[in-house]
Amino acid sequence: SAKIYYDNDADLSHLKGKTIAILGYGSQGHAQAQNLRDSGCDVIIGQRAGSPNYDLAVSHKFKPTSVEDAVKAADVINILLPDEVQGDIYRDSIKPHLKPGNVLMCSHGFNMHFGQVEPPQGVETVLVAPKGPGHLVRSEYVKGGGVPSLIALGEGSGEVTRQIGLAYAKGIGGTRGGVIETTIAEETETDLFGEQVVLCGGVSELVKAGFDTLVEAGYQPEMAYFECMHELKLIVDLFYQGGLSYMRYSVSNTAEFGDYTRGPRIITDETRKVMKDILTEIQTGQFARDWILENRAGTPAFKSVRRRERDLPIEHVGRKLRSLMSWIDAKEV
Ligand code: NDP
Ligand code: MG
Numbered sequence: 001s002a003k004i005y006y007d008n009d010a011d012l013s014h015l016k017g018k019t020i021a022i023l024g025y026g027s028q029g030h031a032q033a034q035n036l037r038d039s040g041c042d043v044i045i046g047q048r049a050g051s052p053n054y055d056l057a058v059s060h061k062f063k064p065t066s067v068e069d070a071v072k073a074a075d076v077i078n079i080l081l082p083d084e085v086q087g088d089i090y091r092d093s094i095k096p097h098l099k100p101g102n103v104l105m106c107s108h109g110f111n112m113h114f115g116q117v118e119p120p121q122g123v124e125t126v127l128v129a130p131k132g133p134g135h136l137v138r139s140e141y142v143k144g145g146g147v148p149s150l151i152a153l154g155e156g157s158g159e160v161t162r163q164i165g166l167a168y169a170k171g172i173g174g175t176r177g178g179v180i181e182t183t184i185a186e187e188t189e190t191d192l193f194g195e196q197v198v199l200c201g202g203v204s205e206l207v208k209a210g211f212d213t214l215v216e217a218g219y220q221p222e223m224a225y226f227e228c229m230h231e232l233k234l235i236v237d238l239f240y241q242g243g244l245s246y247m248r249y250s251v252s253n254t255a256e257f258g259d260y261t262r263g264p265r266i267i268t269d270e271t272r273k274v275m276k277d278i279l280t281e282i283q284t285g286q287f288a289r290d291w292i293l294e295n296r297a298g299t300p301a302f303k304s305v306r307r308r309e310r311d312l313p314i315e316h317v318g319r320k321l322r323s324l325m326s327w328i329d330a331k332e333v
């Protein structure tokens with residue numbers, strides 16, 4: 001089983017005298033930067049001007065500079081920009097200013113694993129990835145806790161860099177929750193697989209198919225929305241608290257019997273075979289190439305699917321029903 005590091009396994013003195021540049025003051029950037037500063041580290045911010053995130057950094061008493069200037073002034077550089085822009089920004093504004101001895105970091109391995117961020121000679125790499133969104137990384141730290149995180153040493157990187165990575169993980173509060181050792185390949189491939197097969201792709205299609213089946217059979221769309229989408233939250237909350245067993249303990253015996261006898265007919269051997277195919281596309285880099293090329297073309301297919309999906313009947317009926325439930329913090333995009 002996995003190696004897990006806690007507070008006593010990490011020493012903040014490995015960051016002493018080092019300047020940490022956080023590039024991007026978004027979800028992860030704002031949280032990691034503030035936590036590190038509160039842990040006594042020397043933190044600077046590279047964030048483009050003229051955006052709300054720039055103003056946020058200023059309001060938090062940082063003096064953000066350009067990405068270039070932050071890299072020039074730093075020893076440890078963490079790229080916390082959106083994954084799809086990291087490659088271009090790395091080539092244009094980061095790599096030319098890296099110096100031997102610098103440590104290059106990230107919180108998701110996509111670009112390092114798929115060759116979009118390749119460190120020059122003398123620069124080592126380490127990933128530290130909180131397993132939660134930035135606002136939680138910040139709020140747990142402020143409460144004295146921390147979000148469990150991952151650490152992965154880049155190819156060819158050594159023990160000094162691991163110590164710096166562990167110190168960084170301690171600085172953001174990660175070692176309070178536990179820091180699991182992984183590799184950049186494992187972090188990247190499992191993250192992509194989870195979001196494609198289960199979390200985003202799988203569950204969205206499951207919900208849509210269930211909704212469509214009821215509506216096509218003549219049931220009212222409002223009923224289909226409640227049964228196939230709205231109630232999903234109740235089930236997921238039970239998973240989150242106590243796994244499959246607690247969900248099955250909490251629902252009716254009728255629901256539990258239906259789960260055991262009908263669920264395996266939905267996720268069949270054929271579905272499991274497709275999951276393996278999707279994993280292979282991730283491992284071979286085929287998915288990464290598709291996504292990088294799509295971005296290079298200005299995301300035409302991506303934008304068109306997004307537009308079509310926003311206009312589905314389930315989205316229209318959902319918008320109407322959510323407005324009737326005042327306790328829901330209803331969002332529109
Ligand atoms: P966000 O989208 O929240 O923030 C991105 C930051 O980059 C913003 O400050 C944004 O500034 C800036 N930025 C965006 N586009 C550009 C550009 N073209 N040029 C310069 N700056 C730009 O990103 P996240 O914090 O969500 O993600 C950062 C990294 O952390 C990613 O690698 C992600 O995979 C990883 N991660 C994210 C998690 C999460 O829960 N969000 C969890 C774990 C890892 P501006 O306001 O100017 O657009
Ligand atoms: Mg992901």
Ligand code: MG
Pocket residue numbers: 227
């Ligand atoms: Mg029911």
